Amino acid sequence: MIEFRNVTKRFPDGTLAVDDFSLVLPSRKTTVFVGSSGCGKTTLLRMINRMVEPTSGDVEIDGESVLGGDPVALRRRIGYVMQNSGLMPHFTVIDNVATVLRLTGVKRAAAHQRARELLDTVGLDQALAERYPSQLSGGQQQRVGVARGLAADPNILLMDEPFGAVDPIVRADLQQETLRLQRELDKTVVFVTHDIDEAFLLGDQVVILDKGARIVQVGSPSEIIENPVDDFVAAFIGADRGKRALHLKQTPRGTVVVDADGRTQGSIIDVPDAVTDALLSEESVTKGAP
Incomplete structure (x- = not known):
């Protein structure tokens, strides 16, 4: 379980990205943060693995503060998938997937064996293992990014708008792949998107955010669709336009x-x-x- 406790983040330029945010993210479920650009959703995601440090408040994983230990060790045990895959261009596919394992001291042969298993898991042909990212399609690159995020078998997987840069057909395939992986691997997934349809498709818990990461409504897709809490939510999900x-x-x-x-x-x-x-x-x- 991930819990935000009265978390605030103010950047050095004075921008208040997150203002007193509190929420519990259930284990082994997918929680989606959704909102317009600048609402603080990515900042929230990155505070879970301390890529962003909160100004005040705390983030806990299974009752333990993430702020008390080594941030590098924390990041290595939490999977992270980003837009445009974030692959290292001079590494082959198999070396990209094995990166975190090698950083944690796993021998090369064992790391590569695990990487090959993960290529199967995310639906990539083994023939791609020795290729470089530039030789892959956008969808294949994103699958490699997901495989890398899963390499250390983390309990938590953070996904920061991972499908925002691919075409609609590939995006739909990757969304279905994400649903399959969640069913099979049973991870705690935190997903960020600006697309409400993607949020409703992937999320067990959907959190609609306004500026300053203010929670406007949180619930299952059905709960939000059936009972939008106010005009803002109705407009955001398209209910006011008959969508x-x-x-x-x-x-x-x-x-x-x-x-x-x-x-x-x-x-x-x-x-x-x-x-x-x-x-x-x-x-x-x-x-x-x-």
Whole structure:
């Protein structure tokens, strides 16, 4: 469990990035910080592994303050994945993945064996092991970055807008890969994004932030969609524009679900005719997932 206790961060230029932030992030779940640029979400993420030091307050992992020990040792036991992968261009794929293990004293052969296992875990062909980052696609680079973040088998994985620089198709694939990895590996994931649809797709707990990392609403995707706490949240998730509204449409082949723009999102199956008729009599239904 990760807990922020009255955390404040003021930078030397006077910018108040985080103002008295408190929150518990549950273990073995994905918590997503989402908000517009400059709201403090990345600052919060980086205070977990002390890449940013809080001005006041504390961050605890399983009841122990992160501020009391060696920050380098702390970072080596917490996985970190960033936008644009952050790979070292002069290292091969396998050496990039093995970096943290080598820094912690693992022998080269053992580190490479673990790295090869992780290439399989993240869906990369072993033939890529000896290539350099410049020889990979953007999506492949991000997968290498995820593999490197998992190399030391950390309990916590921090992901700072990791898919923001890839095209929409690759991004969708990487999002599904993240969901699969979380199901299989059971990590505590902290994810930062400005994309509310990505937050709703990946998050067990979604934290919507305003300036100064002020929590506007926190909850599951369903809780937030069904009960936006105020106009700010409604606007942020698109509920005020009907973005989350779904409608039923009768077609010759059956009933389908369409979004606010009339695009088909799926079909209704295994629903008694009486229920379908009742639903069709309603103007719309609330969208339960992005």
